[in-house]
Amino acid sequence: MIKARAMLGAVREYRFLGSELWVDCGDPHMRVTFLKPELVRVRIVPGGDFEEEHSWDVPLADESFRGVDVNLQQTQHALFLNSSTFTVRIDKDTALLEMLTTDGKSFFTDASSPVWEEDRYWFTKRIEKGEKYYGFGERGGRMEKQGQTMKNWATDPAEPHTAFVDPMYMAVPVYLVMCENFSYGVYVNSTWESTFDLSERGKLRFDSQGEELDVYIAYGPEPMDVIEHLTELLGRMPMPPKWALGYHQSRWSYASEQEVRKLVNTFREKEIPCDVIHLDIDYMDGFRVFTWNDERFPTPERMLADLKKKNFRVVTIIDPGVKVDPNCAVYREGVEKGYFVRDARGKISSGFVWPDESVFPDFSRSEVRNWWGDWQHGLVEQGVSGIWNDMNEPTLFERPFSLGGGRGGTLPLKAEQGAPEEVTTHAELHNLYGSQMAQASFEGMRKSRPNERAFHLTRSGFAGVQRWSASWMGDNGSCWEHLEMSMGQLLNMGVSGVPFVGADIGGFYGNATPELFARWMQIGSLYPFSRGHTCSGTAAQEPWQFGEEVEAIARDYLSLRYRLMPYIYSVFWKAAQRGYPVWRSLFLHYPQDKQTYHIDDQVLIGRYLMAAPILKPGQTARQVYLPEGVWYDWWDGYRHEGGRHILAEAPLNRMPLYVRAGAVIPMGPAMQYVGEKTLEPLSLHLFPGDKAEFTLYEDDGVTLDYTQGKFATTRYQLRGDDHTAELEIFERQGDYEVPVRSLHVILRDGRHYQQKQFVDSGTSRVVQFERMIG
Secondary structure (H helix, E strand, O other), X not given: OOOOOEEOOOOOEEEEEOOEEXXXXXXXXXXXXXXXXXXXXXXXXXXOOOOOOOOOOOOOOHHHOOOOOOEEEEOOOEEEEXXXXXXXXXXXXXXXEEEEEOOOOEEOEEOOOOEEEOOEEEEEEEOOOOOEEEEOOOOOOOOOOOOOEEEEOOOOOOOOOOOOOOOOOEEOOEEEEEOOOOEEEEEXXXXXXXXXXXXXXXXXXXXXXXXXXXXXXXXXXXXXXXXXXXXHHHOOOOOOOHHHHOOEEOOOOOOOHHHHHHXXXXXXXXXXXXXXXXXXXXXXXXXXXXXXXXXXXXOHHHHHHHHHHOOOEEEEEEOOOEEOOOOOHHHHHHHHHOOEOEOOXXXXXXXXXXXXXXXXXXXXXXXHHHHHHHHHHHHHHHOOOEEEEOOOOXXXXXXXXXXXXXXXXXXXXXXXXXXXXXXXXXXXXXXXXXXXXXXXXXXXXXXXXXXXXXXEEEOOEEOOHHHOOEEEOXXXXXXXXXXXXXXXXXXXXXXXXXXXXXXXXXXXXXXXXXXXXXXXXXXXXXXXXXXXXXXXXXXXXXXOOOOHHHHHHHHHHHHHHHHOHHHHHHHHHHHHHHOOOOXXXXXXXXXXXXXXXXXXXXXXXXXXXXXXXXXXXXXXXEEEEEOOOXXXXXXXXXXXXXXXXXXXXXXXXXXXXXXXXXXXXXXXXXXXXXOOOOOOOEEEEEOOOOOEEEEEEEOOOOEOHHHHOOOEEEEEEEEEOOOEEEXXXXXXXEOOOOOOEEEEEEEEEOOEEEEEEEEEOOOOEXXXXXXXXX
């Protein structure tokens, strides 16, 4: 613990070695390390005693980056550490930091010295004129975050939470800043309780427990470049199983085998696409993890096998709390092996959750994660396809659930966690608990099915959670405010490096109206993770529960998602390959257009498809902003010039949807589940105008063979002028064998459609059309 107040002083001495500069600033010492030309790490700690690496560290280790050429220059007043991309300036008199672009623009500049006091530190950065701040995880409120104070402490908020409730389930200390003609991003490497405060005009303050200030700064200049650099550091999602990109249906709870069988039959009878059923806590025996309730689910293996024959996968919920019960094998074995979190006196720490008194595995230890995965294997062997982690902040009740539960908090902050050689407290690892549980689930599934992808879902997590799991935004409400709030949440999660995200369609608490459910299903069908879910005691919210009109809307929009699967899957490939968001704020692709900086009620799915959902009751038209260029109305083909607002008609069955000129949108046939039909035919929908290109990604959608190069890519480039449109199809690349198929090339030129058909054998070709504008 820091005994006295400490601040930066004048530079007393320094040494420069390779790509790293060590600076003695009085009591604090500083290390500035360029990991790549666009990414620098700054560490400062009083006394110069820098922390050793921990097994739970989130960022990629420094030595994992290749060396980078930097040079050190100095003047009478400052040191300048220069990469080819940007410069770190250290003032000799104060040791204050300033980042500089190659043309001399300042960013991430100290407004004053960082301060260390007792067991905390804080730093204050200057907000430059015109800067806009995004990310910070799943926060409510508006997408741009100036004016807000945001705490990083994984918490199950009181229900019903509002747009500005804080903190929430996730702690993701990552943000992106849009500046004049460039952008940069920041990851603050603190797992302790911390706060971002942007409430004071012109300043950003970060306050954290702990001793070492450790921060990474990534320079773009483009915002998509920033996200790519930060996700190289923090990790990227693996390719999910393709079925996980279908629609998921959930409820607390489908309480019996009979109810589940009826549910899946109804989906198929009504021809509403669906791939996955989620089972909430009531499938278990007294809420004991890794068990089944024999009365409600007497034959789980048979049920799971029968559902798989109908092409439904099942995801089961697993919470971290293990019931204190000597007859429970998980509890008994965990006690014997010393795998549960202990308090400061060495006693196993317990608290109340669904099974009443429960204990909690220490997921920071690799042997505990392996043990948890071994127990999970029983469910996988029975036929469970995915795992849903909930209550993993972790959340505790104030009294037993059998006596009413109630909000209670979390594990004692002084509880001990970690392997013997690196023991620390829950205060340091609390924010990591959800991510480490997700890691245990992910690694366990890989061990159970070594060459098969699985689906994982978590409520809580820290930066980098995308390596292990998809995420949803927790227990929202069936209200228009939460439909609207989901837009900014998912957009900012993508900016924070977490792309596979969604919110409960229809809302969890309360009862959706038919209009609300219809509007939510329209945009929810395009969420990266698309799931309907609702709470115990609420009205049923399956797509057919709101009358024939809403049922038809749900069917149509889910069918659109499935037809767009070749496009969506290729966008997910970019997320896995480069860390790009699936859902993208408009400013990510139009950074020079300041009109886009505050738009959080429209979204780009990938680069080319833009949705503008209806987020208010009774609304049958809305204003839509179209960035520069030409845009096509998806539904009627009408061509719009961009760089302006338009009024879009939106009767209940229509969500405004647009395609950027130059787009090539690959589509497949209508399906009831992913893989029901082969990609026969593959349809390429062309929207002429600007020159653009798209790469179609294909693999088997199931195995990990893609990690060994068994995938295929086909690049398409659309170009032309007012008279002709030309599609160049490049030769297919990769080791994955795509069967010969029909290829339908459809020119959607305003309200004029033209189509040409070919045999697609993977060879190159050029397809030309004469345009009929009018």
